Amino acid sequence: MKCNYQIIFLHQFWCTQEIFHLSIATPVFLGLMFLELVVGVLKTGAPGVTISDGLTSISAGMISRLPMLLVRGCELSAYMLVWERYRLLELPWDSAWTWWFCLLGVDFCYYWVHRFAHEVAFLWAAHQVHHSSEYYNLSTALRQSLTQQFASWIFYLPMALAVPPSIFAVHIQLNLLYQFWIHTELIRDLGPLEWIFNTPKHHRVHHGRNLYCIDKNYGGILIIWDRLFGTFALEADKVVYGLVYPIKTFEILSVQFHYYLYLWDKSNTYKTISDKLSAFIKGPSWSPGKPRLGDHLNNPKVTGKEVPHNPSWSPLLQVYVVLHFLLVLQTYHDLLENKMMLSQLTILGMTLYVLLTLTSLGFIMDQRPAAAALEMLRCVAMVTLQRYGAVKPLLPWLAVPTEVRRQWRRF
Ligand SMILES: [Zn+2]
Ligand SMILES: [Zn+2]
Numbered sequence: 009m010k011c012n013y014q015i016i017f018l019h020q021f022w023c024t025q026e027i028f029h030l031s032i033a034t035p036v037f038l039g040l041m042f043l044e045l046v047v048g049v050l051k052t053g054a055p056g057v058t059i060s061d062g063l064t065s066i067s068a069g070m071i072s073r074l075p076m077l078l079v080r081g082c083e084l085s086a087y088m089l090v091w092e093r094y095r096l097l098e099l100p101w102d103s104a105w106t107w108w109f110c111l112l113g114v115d116f117c118y119y120w121v122h123r124f125a126h127e128v129a130f131l132w133a134a135h136q137v138h139h140s141s142e143y144y145n146l147s148t149a150l151r152q153s154l155t156q157q158f159a160s161w162i163f164y165l166p167m168a169l170a171v172p173p174s175i176f177a178v179h180i181q182l183n184l185l186y187q188f189w190i191h192t193e194l195i196r197d198l199g200p201l202e203w204i205f206n207t208p209k210h211h212r213v214h215h216g217r218n219l220y221c222i223d224k225n226y227g228g229i230l231i232i233w234d235r236l237f238g239t240f241a242l243e244a245d246k247v248v249y250g251l252v253y254p255i256k257t258f259e260i261l262s263v264q265f266h267y268y269l270y271l272w273d274k275s276n277t278y279k280t281i282s283d284k285l286s287a288f289i290k291g292p293s294w295s296p297g298k299p300r301l302g303d304h305l306n307n308p309k310v311t312g313k314e315v316p317h318n319p320s321w322s323p324l325l326q327v328y329v330v331l332h333f334l335l336v337l338q339t340y341h342d343l344l345e346n347k348m349m350l351s352q353l354t355i356l357g358m359t360l361y362v363l364l365t366l367t368s369l370g371f372i373m374d375q376r377p378a379a380a381a382l383e384m385l386r387c388v389a390m391v392t393l394q395r396y397g398a399v400k401p402l403l404p405w406l407a408v409p410t411e412v413r414r415q416w417r418r419f
Contacts, residue, residue: 034341037188041146047194048145056193058318059326060373062147063333064258067366068137069150070340071260074362075157077347077355083161084177090168101172111229113167114179118228121163123239126223127301130288131159133267140263142250142316144215149191154264186229187211206231209243216247218310223301246312252293253308256317259370260363321375329369336365361393 041057048056099106125135134156141148167176190211198207206227214225224241227234234240255266275287283296293302343350343358350358368386371379 033185037146037150040189044146044192044194051194056145057143057147058316059330060258060318060321061141061143061316062145063329063373064260064263064370065141065147065149065151066337067260067333067370068154068263069152070337070362071154071264071366072152072157073344074359075154077343077359083157083164083180084173086161086165087168087176088173090165091173094169096169099170099172099175101175106171106175110167110171110175110179111182113171114164114176114183115227115229116233117164117167118183119226119233119237121160122226122228123237124163125156125160126226127291128289129271129292129294130268131156132292133271134159136251136267136292137264139215140251140255142248142254142314144191144193144212144247144249146188146191148215148249149188183228191215202231204230204232210234210240212247212249213241213243215249217250217252217307218245218248219304219307220244221247222252222304222307248310248312248314250316254317257370258373259376260366261370263370319375321373325372329372332365333369336362336369339365357393361389364389 041062045055045057048054099109122135125131134153137153137156138148138151141151164176164180187206190206190208192208193212195208197209198205201207202209206225206229210225210227210231213221215221220241224239225231225234226239231240255263257263257266271288275284278284278287278296286294286296291301293304293307294300295302339358340362343355343362347355364386368379368382371382
């Protein structure tokens with residue numbers, strides 16, 4: 009009985025959480041991103057975000073949530089299982105002590121999730137998505153990995169020995185939401201708060217590719233874990249953001265998966281089984297004969313004069329891409345909001361359409377030769393889906409061409 013009650017509660021929580029994300033968090037995020045853009049222009053005379061980079065980050069955020077549509081969240085499912093079968097004690101769910109303990113516990117586990125994600129190459133293959141922007145603004149916070157969620161849940165399981173799932177489910181979300189606002193260059197220093205909390209200043213260092221920034225400041229809400237475990241670094245030289253070897257693409261599938269291919273190729277260059285395995289489980293900079301985390305001194309030197317990848321492209325194409333991005337954002341919103349009423353097949357079809365659209369827009373932003381052909385294919389898919397009602401016409405005037413054709417047939 010108790011088990012059923014917990015499952016029903018978590019199921020309702022899961023739905024509430026989606027509604028929370030869609031109806032509250034999304035407008036708040038978009039509002040803050042717009043505010044950051046305006047303040048950035050007023051302060052520095054230039055926007056701290058570009059269309060191509062910003063849309064790629066938001067696209068990554070959208071994609072990272074798609075697995076939730078087809079499978080239940082890994083974290084909560086595994087957590088429930090351990091709680092039901094192996095819990096050692098049951099902390100009272102309505103106690104303030106439990107609440108604070110869980111806040112600390114989730115943040116402590118997050119520190120280790122995050123540290124392993126940087127120090128183990130196959131986990132880094134997922135997490136590098138978050139670091140792949142050469143800009144640092146609120147949209148960077150949304151640049152999340154599709155695959156990281158399939159491994160990170162393991163690190164939270166010890167909490168299931170004592171903390172009720174309902175409390176854990178709240179804190180795992182709070183921890184993630186907290187980390188949105190720290191992705192900005194506009195907040196420089198927060199005084200004494202810098203001693204305890206993870207702040208924009210500390211997290212800028214985490215996103216840097218300067219030598220002093222590598223593998224530093226893993227904290228989620230609190231920075232005390234980095235201070236305790238020797239991974240803290242204070243912001244010093246101008247931080248140059250992004251990966252040590254920038255990917256220079258806005259195509260979302262490359263952003264999400266390129267490092268898996270690189271790892272596979274890297275492992276194939278080694279002769280022994282031990283070296284092949286080490287390529288996956290040691291640090292991303294490791295090579296035979298080097299310490300576990302490799303030697304960062306071999307990284308390209310950062311001068312502070314690096315310019316982010318931002319190729320120029322036609323203003324008309326920019327308008328086209330932004331318009332179609334807004335349309336697919338609406339489709340994505342509809343998909344998440346109505347997922348309980350849609351069949352698995354419709355969900356799969358709409359998911360593939362969202363992926364196709366974001367990929368095609370990435371091809372256009374990358375100015376690839378195949379962009380026009382892929383975009384034509386996508387437009388055919390869009391019109392077909394609209395005609396059969398899977399995607400509603402988002403702007404009435406976009407339905408006009410199909411209406412015109414109907415008129416012609418009559419005559
Ligand atoms: Zn990181
Ligand atoms: Zn970050």
